[in-house]
């Protein structure tokens with residue numbers, strides 16, 4: 001069974017069709033890199049997976065459960081699919097370790113002590129063991145994003161969804177975040193990543209998807225596709241992001 | 243008549259009694275108004291169509307009418323309509339509850355809506371139910387932004403109690419007027435009354451500054 005399965009998924013915002021009968025199956029262990037022009041529906045596709053946007057038609061299953069099966073199922077799905085945002089979205093009133101411990105405490109029902117112990121271990125894993133008691137405002141963008149990754153991992157998801165995780169970062173800070181993501185991929189985490197980092201796509205991605213106008217127009221091996229773009233629009237697109 | 247500041251001393255106990263009534267009306271009114279305003283503000287921001295509409299109508303009625311009319315309605319009209327007795331003190335407290343509640347509702351709504359949507363999305367993405375997102379994530383951030391405008395409203399409400407002179411409740415302004423009616427010492431008495439108000443609003447401002455300093459605005 002696929003961990004994520006889109007069956008004829010349509011998403012509309014009013015009259016605007018943003019996802020147009022998308023079919024897509026993602027298997028455990030895949031690192032899917034999603035690219036495409038602005039407005040093609042990449043973020044929307046990602047946000048439908050964890051129900052931040054509700055699909056308008058078709059079926060969307062995460063680990064066998066439908067995103068349209070009601071609140072309780074959706075909350076379960078969200079615990080299975082962690083999300084990392086472009087703008088980090090750390091909780092500003094909490095320290096780094098509190099941010100990371102928050103999900104286990106309030107979504108998984110862990111004890112305060114256990115949540116904190118695990119959060120400290122995760123912070124160490126993303127290289128921020130010494131920043132546990134800093135507030136988000138005291139951290140650089142790259143550090144904030146690594147805390148955000150630790151926060152999503154703390155809930156022990158099966159899949160990680162990344163929406164342009166390095167786009168808001170200065171060039172010299174992108175790499176520390178990409179390294180953490182690469183390490184996750186090496187450990188076997190299933191990942192769906194919207195990004196313009198073609199180096200990451202080539203080296204870490206196991207699958208590259210090019211979206212246009214709410215449809216998947218190219219889907220295949222990143223190295224092959226990047227070496228030989230199967231259509232001119234993708235060729236143009238790649239020329240621009242490089 | 244010569245201005246003689248020393249006569250104020252004779253009336254300090256009486257003014258203190260009036261000030262005490264002012265403080266009690268304000269405190270009770272603001273506790274109620276803050277609770278009511280928080281509920282109405284959350285109804286405005288997160289309630290469905292019906293709850294939102296109810297809160298909207300309440301807020302607009304109160305904001306669209308003078309507080310003097312509101313307290314007159316409570317004291318004179320409500321007993322006729324609902325066949326209940328209501329004493330001036332209770333009418334005064336209720337007027338502050340209803341009036342401050344409407345303004346606080348707008349303050350609460352503004353503060354909650356000003357919190358970046360990304361924060362609540364991050365909460366939902368962790369698998370939290372809506373109430374936890376509001377209670378643990380949006381609420382604490384909104385609360386810090388709430389303090390300055392809430393403080394202003396508290397000061398306005400305190401001063402509004404002076405308008406309840408119209409229903410004869412024995413608060414500070416009414417007390418001042420009673421003393422004045424007996425001795426015509428306008429300069430001394432109204433100066434003293436003004437100073438009493440300044441002390442009360444000053445204390446509120448100081449408390450506010452203290453809280454603002456302790457809670458960083460996020």
Ligand SMILES: Nc1ncnc2c1ncn2[C@@H]1O[C@H](COP(=O)(O)OP(=O)(O)OP(=O)(O)O)[C@@H](O)[C@H]1O
Nearest residue numbers: 013014016018036037038039040041042043044045
């Ligand atoms: N909440 C919304 N309401 C209305 N329209 C929306 C909403 N969210 C997205 N859209 C529209 O849907 C389309 C796809 O948006 P989406 O954010 O998925 O694109 P994207 O591929 O992620 O683009 P970008 O590269 O700019 O992030 C756009 O036309 C956008 O304006």
Ligand SMILES: [Mg+2]
Nearest residue numbers: 042043044163
């Ligand atoms: Mg996007």
